Amino acid sequence: MANPHRAEAIAGTLLALPAFILMWLMLLGPAVAVGLLSLTDWNFGEPRIGFAGLENYQELWDDRVFWISLRNTVIYVGVSVPATVLLGLLAAIAIEGAGRGRGFYRAAYFLPVASTLLAMALVWEFMFHPSVGFVNQVFRGLGLPTADWLQNPDTALFALAAIGVWQNLGLAMVLFMAGLKAIPPDLYEALAMDGADGAWERFRRVTWPMLGPALVFVVAITAIRSFQVFDTVQVLTEGGPSKSTEVLLFTMVQQGFTFLRSAYGAAITMVFLVLTLAITLAQTTILDRRAHYG
Amino acid sequence: MPGVALRGIQKSFGATAVLRDVTLVAEEGEFLAILGPSGCGKSTLLRILAGLETADAGEVLIGDRRVDSLPPKARDLAMVFQSYALYPYMTVGQNVALPLEMRRLSAWQRVPVLGRMISGAARRAIAADVAAVAAPLGLTPLLARKPAQLSGGQRQRVALARAMVRNPVAFLMDEPLSNLDARLRGEARAEIVALTRRLGVTALYVTHDQGEAMAMADRVAVMQGGRVLQHAAPQELYDEPASLEVARFVGSPPMNALAGHIGEDGAVVVSDARLPWHSTARGAVMLGVRPEGWVPAADGIPVVLERIEHLGAETLCHMAGGAVLRLSPEASRGLAVGQGLRLAVNRAVLFGPDGARLPLAAARREPAFG
Numbered sequence: 269m270a271n272p273h274r275a276e277a278i279a280g281t282l283l284a285l286p287a288f289i290l291m292w293l294m295l296l297g298p299a300v301a302v303g304l305l306s307l308t309d310w311n312f313g314e315p316r317i318g319f320a321g322l323e324n325y326q327e328l329w330d331d332r333v334f335w336i337s338l339r340n341t342v343i344y345v346g347v348s349v350p351a352t353v354l355l356g357l358l359a360a361i362a363i364e365g366a367g368r369g370r371g372f373y374r375a376a377y378f379l380p381v382a383s384t385l386l387a388m389a390l391v392w393e394f395m396f397h398p399s400v401g402f403v404n405q406v407f408r409g410l411g412l413p414t415a416d417w418l419q420n421p422d423t424a425l426f427a428l429a430a431i432g433v434w435q436n437l438g439l440a441m442v443l444f445m446a447g448l449k450a451i452p453p454d455l456y457e458a459l460a461m462d463g464a465d466g467a468w469e470r471f472r473r474v475t476w477p478m479l480g481p482a483l484v485f486v487v488a489i490t491a492i493r494s495f496q497v498f499d500t501v502q503v504l505t506e507g508g509p510s511k512s513t514e515v516l517l518f519t520m521v522q523q524g525f526t527f528l529r530s531a532y533g534a535a536i537t538m539v540f541l542v543l544t545l546a547i548t549l550a551q552t553t554i555l556d557r558r559a560h561y562g
Numbered sequence: 563m564p565g566v567a568l569r570g571i572q573k574s575f576g577a578t579a580v581l582r583d584v585t586l587v588a589e590e591g592e593f594l595a596i597l598g599p600s601g602c603g604k605s606t607l608l609r610i611l612a613g614l615e616t617a618d619a620g621e622v623l624i625g626d627r628r629v630d631s632l633p634p635k636a637r638d639l640a641m642v643f644q645s646y647a648l649y650p651y652m653t654v655g656q657n658v659a660l661p662l663e664m665r666r667l668s669a670w671q672r673v674p675v676l677g678r679m680i681s682g683a684a685r686r687a688i689a690a691d692v693a694a695v696a697a698p699l700g701l702t703p704l705l706a707r708k709p710a711q712l713s714g715g716q717r718q719r720v721a722l723a724r725a726m727v728r729n730p731v732a733f734l735m736d737e738p739l740s741n742l743d744a745r746l747r748g749e750a751r752a753e754i755v756a757l758t759r760r761l762g763v764t765a766l767y768v769t770h771d772q773g774e775a776m777a778m779a780d781r782v783a784v785m786q787g788g789r790v791l792q793h794a795a796p797q798e799l800y801d802e803p804a805s806l807e808v809a810r811f812v813g814s815p816p817m818n819a820l821a822g823h824i825g826e827d828g829a830v831v832v833s834d835a836r837l838p839w840h841s842t843a844r845g846a847v848m849l850g851v852r853p854e855g856w857v858p859a860a861d862g863i864p865v866v867l868e869r870i871e872h873l874g875a876e877t878l879c880h881m882a883g884g885a886v887l888r889l890s891p892e893a894s895r896g897l898a899v900g901q902g903l904r905l906a907v908n909r910a911v912l913f914g915p916d917g918a919r920l921p922l923a924a925a926r927r928e929p930a931f932g
Contacts, residue, residue: 458647463635463664477651
């Protein structure tokens with residue numbers, strides 16, 4: 269007669285097995301494979317593969333382009349994330365406060381998230397066109413200095429960041445709207461009874477602190493999405509001019525797929541993975557620590 | 563002088579009329595319970611008084627001052643919400659201090675970090691007041707905790723402390739005990755009554771629990787369908803209900819309503835039994851008898867005993883047809899299910915077919931203890 273606890277344990281393991289296998293196959297496996305690949309000297313198509321230790325990482329450390337790429341990526345994230353979060357929050361509060369057309373505004377703002385950035389890049393290229401582009405026409409109309417935004421090394425990265433904000437704004441907004449909906453109206457009423465009913469006090473005393481968990485999540489998700497910036501760079505600037513828009517994933521694709529240096533590309537991917545993982549860890553830690561209001 | 567008064571209040575949400583011409587006055591220092599089933603408009607009435615909702619018509623007065631158009635903060639009322647509505651990200655101390663900070667500190671002094679530097683004395687005074695309110699409620703050791711770390715009863719006391727800390731003109735309470743378990747509810751009842759008595763503050767207390775309303779209030783306003791049906795002291799409400807609706811809502815188990823009629827001679831007849839009760843009214847009536855208002859007797863209304871509940875201190879005998887008789891355990895001894903009884907009526911009130919009170923008099927004095 270089998271021990272019932274043992275039988276239960278076996279059944280449990282069997283039931284968990286498909287999910288366990290799939291998780292390794294689909295999620296963790298590839299990451300481990302890339303990690304292992306980064307320790308080799310393999311080039312795509314070559315029949316020979318050898319262990320190279322940390323040579324790829326050593327090369328990365330000495331590679332000027334990698335450091336430019338990393339720096340650009342961090343600047344891109346540093347500009348686009350705060351702007352996305354701030355504008356997304358403003359949009360969410362404005363739309364939540366609007367009586368009519370809420371559904372329309374929500375859909376309109378979410379459109380860039382759902383659409384293909386590759387196709388939209390055409391429109392942006394036109395928008396940033398030095399002579400006929402909408403951006404310069406507006407700047408000229410306002411008497412502000414104009415530029416060839418995408419071709420000037422000083423502005424190209426920021427122009428791309430602006431497109432990034434445009435793309436992620438809708439996502440931030442939808443997440444903030446969900447957060448706003450979860451705030452019990454009682455709190456605003458209690459606040460009114462306690463003597464605070466101005467817009468600023470309402471925001472500062474209830475909306476902002478109650479949005480804490482949503483804020484952490486929005487920052488993390490937009491940061492991860494910003495780190496992944498690639499398509500606009502590929503289509504609009506190709507990393508130029510003079511490497512001013514060279515970003516991590518662009519460098520990785522160039523090394524791994526254009527130059528077929530698969531192992532070196534894998535090493536760059538590992539750096540990217542570590543950055544993404546760090547954001548995720550920070551997010552879960554912060555949420556665990558402060559977001560349990562109960 | 564009236565503590566607070568609502569006159570001719572009307573309110574509709576869309577096509578639904580929630581309040582139909584409600585007038586209600588709470589004297590200064592009075593504990594007024596607003597009792598009614600859910601959806602009767604009692605919470606809306608309280609929210610109109612608080613300024614969280616605007617009436618379509620009518621006046622709101624606090625003291626002698628009309629406040630209809632004033633925002634909540636200018637009305638100087640405090641409210642305890644059913645959910646307590648504590649700020650979850652603030653400590654207990656910060657929760658209780660907020661109403662004082664909003665009133666005593668200037669906008670500059672409330673600026674997050676810098677404000678602290680220019681408001682030291684005022685903040686010390688606030689902290690002292692918070693401590694003074696917290697101590698009798700047993701909240702002193704909890705001041706540094708967040709609401710999520712408190713039990714339901716403790717949260718409820720924090721909500722009370724936040725409401726009373728600035729000595730408001732009146733306390734508004736919206737079902738403040740409905741989230742507590744039965745034992746705590748009993749304690750909290752007594753605590754709230756004692757607090758309001760000590761502060762001498764006018765209190766309006768919304769509840770659907772008639773036991774709560776009767777136990778706590780000086781007077782009870784019974785509401786139904788957006789109207790105040792009766793506004794009276796608890797005992798009067800119980801003994802002299804103004805209508806059948808009130809009679810059925812107040813008291814547990816509710817008053818028995820026995821269909822009957824009044825003959826040409828004015829005698830009340832129920833189930834073919836002529837009762838020693840007379841009325842000047844004629845025709846179909848409802849005789850209202852509290853469960854303890856009738857006793858088994860040699861003659862009276864014929865009933866069949868269907869079910870007996872032994873509750874310890876009393877016994878409830880349920881008759882076929884729904885009537886209930888309340889007896890002492892001694893008096894119920896020997897009764898058996900299925901047995902036929904006759905019940906003599908000691909105390910009763912009479913209602914017309916529309917539920918309105920009708921005059922009723924005992925034909926002859928019956929000794930109270932036969």
